[in-house]
Amino acid sequence: MHYEGPIYRPPSEAHSLLIQATVGCPHNRCTFCMVYKNGPRYRERSVAEIKADLLEAHRLHGDAVRSLFFPAGNTIAMRTRHLCDICRYARQVFPALERITVYGSSQYIHHKGPDDLKRLAAAGLSRIHVGLESGDDVILERIRKGTHSREQIEAGRWVRQAGIELSLYVILGIGGRERTATHAAKTAAVLNAIAPEFTRLRTFVPKINTPLLADVQSGRFEMLGPLEVLAETRRLIEGLTADTCLTSDHYTNYLNLEGRLPADKPRLITAIDEALTWNESRFRPFFVGDV
Numbered sequence: 001m002h003y004e005g006p007i008y009r010p011p012s013e014a015h016s017l018l019i020q021a022t023v024g025c026p027h028n029r030c031t032f033c034m035v036y037k038n039g040p041r042y043r044e045r046s047v048a049e050i051k052a053d054l055l056e057a058h059r060l061h062g063d064a065v066r067s068l069f070f071p072a073g074n075t076i077a078m079r080t081r082h083l084c085d086i087c088r089y090a091r092q093v094f095p096a097l098e099r100i101t102v103y104g105s106s107q108y109i110h111h112k113g114p115d116d117l118k119r120l121a122a123a124g125l126s127r128i129h130v131g132l133e134s135g136d137d138v139i140l141e142r143i144r145k146g147t148h149s150r151e152q153i154e155a156g157r158w159v160r161q162a163g164i165e166l167s168l169y170v171i172l173g174i175g176g177r178e179r180t181a182t183h184a185a186k187t188a189a190v191l192n193a194i195a196p197e198f199t200r201l202r203t204f205v206p207k208i209n210t211p212l213l214a215d216v217q218s219g220r221f222e223m224l225g226p227l228e229v230l231a232e233t234r235r236l237i238e239g240l241t242a243d244t245c246l247t248s249d250h251y252t253n254y255l256n257l258e259g260r261l262p263a264d265k266p267r268l269i270t271a272i273d274e275a276l277t278w279n280e281s282r283f284r285p286f287f288v289g290d291v
Contacts, residue, residue, distance in 0.1 A: 025073035076104025135190030156194035188239030
């Protein structure tokens, strides 16, 4: 099997087979992300190469594969007919396959439109991991996400209507001290409008060689401390009314929060309130990320 450039996958895909379908990221402008800043440039791998890797994986693993993730950073941008082709082929090669997933940003999902998403669902794509980051249009513009809240809502709803599971990622603290309350409120509103199957929390950690780290170091961006991040998390959860599975499955977070909303909201709020009484020395220290 062949891999080019950084290969990342969500923690929830830890047991998935990784077969690279695309290289790099077609957007590659987010100010908080360092993954592809030094390349490689975005491109699709050929369908023939991908199919050859799937056959090689079957030779190695047989029919044991139950879940498959197609990296790299924005595989939903792949031409629909090609992505459909490799999804169908994967299900032929691995007849016991239960899940096929990809990363995809809202703008590239929106470019597909409802019809192409339904085609992908019919071909066997079953989940898309999307970096929502925030529902605040001011923050989205500042971090150069390349989308806005209305587009995020439409794209998310189209995914759900197509019958594809949606896993949305929120970055706690990405608005800094200036927009923490707005970030929580507007992100909750977008999540409520979409009602994704999964809402996954991440905490902003500045990464090396990124514009946002330079803003932190210059003082243009004021990061939240641990208790401020928890207070923002509390506001976010308080504002959520959607039926969604909330999880904080990431090393950046200060507190492990897992539950089904809205039923588990009181329990989660109680856990946050307890953590808000702790001394900040109990939380992980500040660090600059290098991955």
